[in-house]
Amino acid sequence: MVTSCTTERHDHHDVYAAQCPCREVLDLLANKWSALAIGALEEGPQRFGALLRRLEGxxxxVLTSTLRRLEEKGFVDRTIYPAVPLHVEYELTPLGRSVAQPLAQLRGWVEDHLDEIPVG
Incomplete structure (x- = not known):
């Protein structure tokens, strides 16, 4: 019998199943701001203002919401340094670094093939 989220083999989740929590994670990672924030954080820890400047538009x-969601799911760490004013940095966790490469490949593919795709 197949559950709402695992395949018949029971060794991995099924993102195609309606109730699978995989969909929530896929929704987060497929979001353009998440993919771009993770890409910017590949360069190392960043302060909020630096990320805001890097992610033009x-x-x-939206950036605050995106970073919170990424932190809640374990992709990003937020570190507060006691200073006046507070110094807050965001950086990728090991889980975040593990998804950074596939997202970089997707961003690269989009840049390489944009001229072939009707946009706007």
């Missing part, structure tokens, strides 16, 4: 509210 993102609003502070």
């Amino acid at each position: 993102v609003s502070p509210k």
